[in-house]
Amino acid sequence: MGRKINIWTNVDWLTVLVCLIMLFIGWISIYSAVYDDAHQSIFDTSQRYGKQLIWIIAAIFIAAAVLMTDTKLFLFFSYFFYAFTILLLVAVLFFGTEVNASKSWFQLAGVQIQPAEFAKLATALALAQFLSTTKLKMHDAKNLFITATIIFLPVLLILLQPDVGSSIVFFAFILVLYREGLTGYVIFFMILFGILSLLALLMNEINMIALLVFTSFAAWIIVGRSRKLSVRSGLIFLVVSSIVMTIYRIFSPQTPIDVQLIVAAVAGGSMLLIISLLYRIRHAPIVAGFMIAALLYTWSVDYVFDNVLMPHQRSRINIVLGFDDDPRGQSYNINQSKIAIGSGGLTGKGFLQGTQTKFNFVPEQSTDFIFCTIGEEWGFVGSLLVLGLFVFLLLRLIFLAERQRSPFARIYGYGVIAVLFIHVAINIGMTIGVVPVIGIPLPFISYGGSSIWAFTIMLFIFLKFDAGRMEYIK
Amino acid sequence: MKNPYSERMYIIGAMIVLPILYFIFRLFILQVMDTSYKLSASSNVLRNVTQYPARGLIYDRNGELLVYNQPVYDLMVVPGKLAPFDTAEFCQILDITKEYVDRELKKAREYSMFRSSVFLKQISSLTYAVLQEKLYKFPGFYVQPRTLRNYSGDIAAHILGYVGEVDRQMIEQNPGYAMGDYIGITGVERTYEEELRGIKGNNVFLVDVHNRIRGPYQDGRLNSPAELGNDLKLSLDAVIQEYGEKLMRNKIGSIVAIEPATGEILSLVSSPSYHPELLVGRVRSQNFRTLASDTLNPLFNRALMAHYPAGSAFKVINGLVALQEGIVHEHTRHTCPGHYTVGRLTVRCRFHTTPVAMPAAVQVSCNTYFCHIFRDLLDHPKYGSVTNGFNVWAGHVRSFGLGERLDTDFPNELRGNVPLAGYYDHFYGENRWRSLQLISLAIGQGELSVTPIQMANMTAAIANRGYYITPHIVRKIKNSDADNSKQEKIFTSIDSVFFEPVIEGMHRAVNGPDGGTARVAQVEGLDICGKTGTAENPHGDDHSVFIAFAPRDNPRIALAVYVENAGWGSAMAAPIASLIIEKYLTGSVSREWLENRILEADFINREIALADGQEN
Known part of the structure; x- marks a missing residue:
């Protein structure tokens, strides 16, 4: 067993200080935002800034309580806590209060509870618990499946509320998986498909298809050893595509031209795939497969955008892409x-x-x-300060996470980092118009008891692990 | 134990730092490089406060004020500035319930905490006087002055029309309007909306961060004061209008009186009517519903929109057409055996001396005579066919302004109907119809339908011996070059020489010593010329019709009177016309007995009583 260490001297006070500065900035900004002549006292608890102060003080007590809790509690109860949160997420679908057409809140004796806030914490804990027992064999199919379930079960339930903003947060846990050994391709493809989605929405379909086919061929020629084979393959592609197009022209000319082109390109690509498999050309199947996937994906982005998304979600995306410029309509928020x-x-x-x-x-x-x-009110200097604080906090947390001896603490630490980061990125990205409007708060700064407490508990559980890291001997 | 993936912390660090660096780059562009946002910001701290102009006033032809404005006050609220207040006292002053307060404040809060919402519309000046003293107790509330219409009398509701708040659809069609603006919806208020409404003003104030007005922006250089609406002077004679409405009480129908020389409408009565004040202010929508559901349809302007048969009064036009076309001469006579019979068809006439020429035929309203000349006209060989003859006839009739909108300055005028040959072609087949089938047109029945204002205008054209001026209600607009008093003469297709025999007949119908159809209308020394009509009504009792003008030379008034279900023209319409002419020309009424008889006549409650009787 380890030595007993005084928790108060081992807490990372630098992180605590940054956190307190943020809470203070949030408090005075709320004061300024809702300030009016009638209520000038910053301590007036009938106003939001007064309430925020109460919540901040409560958060400090909560933080202290967390620091005094034995870390074993979090270890033992992480799965139980996760299960309990899942239950709450199911229950809120039935017994929740409906606000703005989504059931996200419990109204209990005048207190509002949002299970999705707890789900972030519970998922971070459960994920840490599970991954710390897999002994780094992440790519084992069973492990992958359980990991995905831990992350996406709450996403599914939150989407049913529906609360798109909160569910997006959970995708940040992929960062944790990456740190724990998930292949970098996942992140690579996520970024790739992100760019592809953006291009698919920005570009006209025909240009998009041309671009994809062209790049794929370029890649094909580069990876393929034989020029002769490449030229022949190109001809085969053209012939197969032309046949498909001709069939369309004769039998179904009313099919939209982009659908025709995509089907033709996919048919041609499939032909190439078969050839490359037969001739055993290295990497060629990957390129051909990628081309087919990209084409289908391009088409599905447009399809999802036009047929699956709600009008308000569509218009939010349009605003960010610069298609809509209607200063009084949906882009009003962003513009203001x-x-x-x-x-x-x-x-x-x-x-x-x-x-x-x-x-x-x-x-x-x-x-x-x-x-x-x-x-x-504070200009570029103020923005820089706030963003600087967040960068400092996140990098500091990476540093703290890396110095953990227990995999559980490290993984949990990255969970905290991921959740904080995605909140900052989406919230600030939204206010400056580079991310669609997704209503999630800025950690430690936005008004709201639930959000402050949830972030405080998350962060201080990690600080508790960090403070007690020397105790852990296995 | 070295973690094999710990190198990845640098990649993760980069993934976190890079987007935030991008944000910083964007913020630098947004906040430091780009100046356009600073300009947008200043447009938000200037506050535009609308100044509402008062609508123009409306006077009658003698300068009597008919419509003016009363100040009312909209109580506005800025929810963000509210402080706890004594709700009970507040409700008591304004005569509202606590639920109303809660509801309106909730609405206002939902709209905006820091912008004004209307809390209570159109508080009377009396309530305002009380409220003003107490307003300091209710921070967050202030009062925005508006004006509402007010009427000096209970007359001319249909002429004046009413004003209402614009709705979304109107704003889309007229971009100059904004929510909360008023607009004329019917009558003169609508036709002359552009003159009456004035120009909204705008004061630009500088607002500090605490929502306090600091003063006018740029010393008020951008302010535009509200400009009052232009006043209207109507051609209406309020005295005659009021008298006409009084005579028409308990009757359904219409009176239209025109000054023939100018086309100015002296009176336009549609009965039943309503008090114009019913459609003002907060009570408007409720009263409107009540009026709209009234089975007597008081909102319906019969003078402009009711289609009636012309009745025997139309014989004068048939007489004129026959004279113009040379079918008859002044002295051509027809014998009347008391009916006009061709084969199985009989048009009955009543007993009178016979044979008759044009003046006497008009005087006694001889059906036989007018059936003869109508058929002689249509069948005359010079036209080649009945169709051609009929078209010549219809052309003459239309030249009196029948069958088309007159283009008066009223909205919602209807056309009436003068049938075309095509109508009968459709009905009977081309060239398959004969003059006999159209015989009811000879006596003003059949497919012909007219509105009261068309009949009055037609009478004015007869009084003028061959022309009319488009009837209009507005004489003069203050501050406007438009002078409605002089307008173009529109000539009928009948030469002025042909009018004398017909007018002689109309004169004798009223004043003839040997008996006329409208002797009851005679007033010593006024030289009234008139023609009765009994419009056959398939739905019930005949309508009583009378057209008249006076005096015979240099006529000053021409009018048409329709009283629904009142029987003979001489029974109701003729006395009413006569009383109005007397009142207008002499300023008083000498025949109290006749006046009383008319005032006591009741065709509305009688109908109801009859209906009740049938039920029992």
Whole structure:
């Protein structure tokens, strides 16, 4: 057994300090955002800033309580806690209060509880527990399956509420898997498909298909050894595609031209796939397979965009892509948010001097759009400070995670990092108009007890592990 | 134990730092490089406050004020500035319930915490006086002055029309309007909306971050004051209008009186009517529903929109057409045996001296005479066919402004109907119809239908001996070059020389010593010329019709009166016309007995009583 170590001297006070600074920035920004003549005291608990202060103080007590809890508790109860959260997520679908057409909240004795907030914590714990027992054999099919289940079960349940914003957060856990040995291809393909989706929405289909076929051929010629074979394969591709196109022309000319082209290209590509398999050309099956997958994916992006997404989700994406420019319509939020941040200039207008973030020009200014107030009143300098704090916090947490001796603590630490990071990226990306509007809070800064407490508990469980890392001997 | 994947911490670090660096880059562009957002921001701190102009006033021809404005106050609320207040006292002052307060405040909060919402519309000045003293107790509330229409009398509702708030559809069609603006919906308020509405003003204020108005922006250089609407002077004679409405009480029908020389409408009565104040302000929508569901249809402007048969009054036009076409001369006579019979068809006439020429035929309204001349016209060999003859006839009739919209300055005018040859071709087959089948047109029945204003206009054309001026209700617009008093003469296709015999007949119908159909309308010294009509009504009792003008030379008034289900023209319509002419020309009424008889006549409640009787 390890030595007993005084927890208070071993806590990473630097992280605690950064966290406190963020809470303070959030508090005064909320004060500024909802400030009016009638309620001038920053301690007025009838107003949001007063309530935020109460929640901050409560969060400090919660943090202290977490630090005094034995870490074994988290280890032993991580699966139980996960199961309990899943139960809550199921229950909220039946007994939840419906707000804005989604059932995300429990209303219990005047207290609102959002199970999705706890699900992030529970998933991080369960994931850490499971991965720390696999002894790095992540690519074992059974392990992969269980890992995916742990992550995507809550996603599925949260999508049923439906709450797209919260469910997206869980995709960040892939970062954790990557750290624990998941092949880099997963992240590579995620980025690739992200770019492909963007291009598919931005570009006209025919150009897109031409581009894909062209790049695939370029890749084909590079990986294929024999020029002769490449030229022949190209001819085969053209012949097969032409035959498919001719069949369309004769039998079904009313089929949209992009569908015709995609089917033709996929048919040609499949032919190439068969040839490359027969001739055993190295890498060629991968290129051909990739081309087919990319074509089908391109088509499905448009299909999903036009047929599956809700109109408001479509228009949010359109706004980010710059297709919609209607300053009074759906892009109103983004536009007002950008005006607020942009009008801040280099040094900002000064504390309480912001004009855009008041009077409802910016919606949700104390919750999801709190970064507008910071950008407006403190300018680029203020934005830089807040982003700098987040970068510092995240890098510091990576450092802390890496110095853990127990795989559980390290994996859990990366879980915290992933969740914090995706919140920051989506929230700030949204306020400056590079990410569609997804309503999730900025950690430690946005108004709201649930969000502050959830992030505090998550972070301080990790700090507790970190403080006690010397105890762990196995 | 070295973790084999620990190198990946650097990649993960890069994955975190790179997007945030990109954000910083974007923020640098947004906040430091790009200046356009600073300009957008300033447009948000200026507050535009609309100044509502008062609508133009409306006067009658003698300068009597008919429509003016009363100040009312919209109570506005800015939810973000509310402080706890004494709800009970508040409700008591405004005479509203606590539920109303809660509901409206919730609505306002949902709209915006920091922008004004209308809390309570159109508070009377009386309530406002009380509220004003107490307003300091209710921070967050303020009062926005507006104006509402007010009426000096209970007359001319159909002429004046009413004003209402614009709806979404109207805003889409007229981009100048915004939510909460008023717009004329019917009558003069609608036709002259552009003149009456004035121009909205706008004050630009600088607003500080605490939503306090700091003062006018750029010393008010951008302010535009509201411009009052232009006043209208109507051609309406309020005295005659009021008298006409009084006479028409408890009757369904219409009176239209026109000054023949100018085309100015002196009076336009549609009965039953309603008090114009019913359609003002907060009570408007509820009252509108009540009026709209009334089976007597008081919102329906019969003067412009009711289609009636012309009745015997139309014989004067048939007489004129026959004279113009040379079918008859002034002295051509026809014998009347008391009926007009061809084969199995009989048109009955009543007993009178015989034979008759044109003046006497008009005087006694001889059906036989007009059947003869109508058929002689249509069958005349010079036209080649009945169709051609009929088209000549229809052309003359239309030249009196029948069968088409007159293009008066009223909205919602209807056309009436003067049938074309094609109508009968369709009905009987081409060239398969004869003059006999159209015989009811000879006496103003059949397919012909007219509106009261068309009949009045037709009478004015007769009074003018061959022309009319498009009837109009607005004489003058203040501050406008448009002068409605002088307008173009529209000539009928009948030469002025042919009018004398017909007018002689109309004069004798009223004043003839040997008996006329409208002796009851005679007033000593006024030289009234008139023609009765009894419009056959397939749905019930005949309508009583009378057209008249006076005096015979240089006529000053021409009018048409329709009283539904009142029987003979001489029974109701003629006395009403006579009383109005007397009142207009002499300023008073000498025949109290006749006036009383008309005032007591009740064709609405009688109908109801009859209906009740049948049920019992």
